[in-house]
Amino acid sequence: MFKKLFGKKNNSENNNQQTQQIEKENNTTESEENKKEGFFSRLKKGLSKTRKGITEKVDVILKSYKKIDEELFEELEEVLITADVGVNTTMRIIEDVKDKVKERKITEVEEIRELLKEELKEILTEVDENISLNIEPSPAIVLVVGVNGVGKTTTIGKLAYRLKNEGKKVLIAAGDTFRAAAIEQLTEWSNRAGVDIIAHQEGADPAAVIYDGIQAAKARKSDVLICDTAGRLHNKKNLMNELNKIFRIVEREYPEATKEVLLVVDATTGQNAVLQAKTFKEACDISGIVLTKLDGTAKGGVVLAVQSELKVPVKLVGVGEKIYDLQDFDPDNFVEAIFSE
Ligand SMILES: Nc1nc2c(ncn2[C@@H]2O[C@H](COP(=O)(O)OP(=O)(O)OP(=O)(O)O)[C@@H](O)[C@H]2O)c(=O)[nH]1
Numbered sequence: 539m540f541k542k543l544f545g546k547k548n549n550s551e552n553n554n555q556q557t558q559q560i561e562k563e564n565n566t567t568e569s570e571e572n573k574k575e576g577f578f579s580r581l582k583k584g585l586s587k588t589r590k591g592i593t594e595k596v597d598v599i600l601k602s603y604k605k606i607d608e609e610l611f612e613e614l615e616e617v618l619i620t621a622d623v624g625v626n627t628t629m630r631i632i633e634d635v636k637d638k639v640k641e642r643k644i645t646e647v648e649e650i651r652e653l654l655k656e657e658l659k660e661i662l663t664e665v666d667e668n669i670s671l672n673i674e675p676s677p678a679i680v681l682v683v684g685v686n687g688v689g690k691t692t693t694i695g696k697l698a699y700r701l702k703n704e705g706k707k708v709l710i711a712a713g714d715t716f717r718a719a720a721i722e723q724l725t726e727w728s729n730r731a732g733v734d735i736i737a738h739q740e741g742a743d744p745a746a747v748i749y750d751g752i753q754a755a756k757a758r759k760s761d762v763l764i765c766d767t768a769g770r771l772h773n774k775k776n777l778m779n780e781l782n783k784i785f786r787i788v789e790r791e792y793p794e795a796t797k798e799v800l801l802v803v804d805a806t807t808g809q810n811a812v813l814q815a816k817t818f819k820e821a822c823d824i825s826g827i828v829l830t831k832l833d834g835t836a837k838g839g840v841v842l843a844v845q846s847e848l849k850v851p852v853k854l855v856g857v858g859e860k861i862y863d864l865q866d867f868d869p870d871n872f873v874e875a876i877f878s879e
């Protein structure tokens with residue numbers, strides 16, 4: 539994972555210079571090595587509230603019990619539900635832990651901690667699809683969808699920066715034409731990431747922007763075209779119609795491209811994120827989920843609910859507002875980070 543994020547060197551000197559410039563702007567003059575070390579600690583820092591909301595409470599409960607009984611499980615259940623793991627997923631976790639206690643004839647209360655970790659990792663790895671981004675072989679198109687304010691545009695900026703650093707030729711299409719500010723914001727991100735952008739005026743047909751983006755990606759031999767879409771329209775039906783029109787353009791104009799449809803959801807909205815994901819899943823073929831704003835929320839448990847109730851893999855997580863605050867979702871690291879001291 540570290541390799542994917544930071545390991546590959548840029549191909550050209552030009553790329554390198556631009557990247558250095560961006561790193562200066564973002565105050566990230568650390569060496570590659572430091573970045574790698576900083577990766578887990580950034581995740582840990584980002585998840586500190588979730589850790590307080592889950593692990594610290596779990597530890598207090600485990601310390602207060604001398605034997606494993608029904609009451610203990612009820613208290614654990616409450617902690618998980620409060621941390622936005624969701625009722626169904628919580629029930630499942632508790633039942634599975636109970637089964638394991640029986641099967642393995644466990645009697646020590648503190649062993650429950652490891653069982654919980656094991657169970658969470660199991661849930662997070664059971665979606666057997668590939669959890670890395672679907673962008674190989676080139677050319678690839680990444681459509682970024684989600685309701686307003688969840689972090690689509692920011693995620694596109696971060697992703698463009700990261701893919702460019704991996705040596706890919708990246709192009710961005712400003713498919714959110716609903717507001718002028720959306721186009722400006724994306725243009726700013728494209729500058730920060732040092733990649734080109736295709737944009738029209740406010741109010742233009744988003745499908746036409748995506749069409750132009752595809753033609754430009756072909757002409758410029760781009761490896762990845764990343765498309766922003768509106769999150770806010772007059773109503774949900776309009777939003778879904780607009781997305782479908784975009785999907786049709788992609789099918790017609792870019793059948794050879796590898797496709798990734800990323801649904802962005804905001805972790806701070808807890809169970810609402812699960813509901814949004816369900817709505818979008820009915821309307822379009824989502825291939826991956828990006829969970830943003832994991833930093834600063836105690837609702838990080840929603841990762842478990844999203845993954846287990848939707849069976850769509852969480853592929854990326856946002857752990858801050860900076861350009862490098864986007865990480866591959868790694869179930870082991872995630873569980874270790876919330877259960878760390
Ligand atoms: N703390 C934190 N803030 C984030 C993260 N991702 C996005 N944000 C912030 O969330 C706010 C909304 O982000 P946008 O990228 O504009 O969201 P959007 O989905 O494009 O919104 P619309 O264009 O209105 O549909 C911004 O202030 C971002 O800085 C994250 O991972 N962590």
Ligand SMILES: [Mg+2]
Nearest residue numbers: 690691714720
């Ligand atoms: Mg936006």
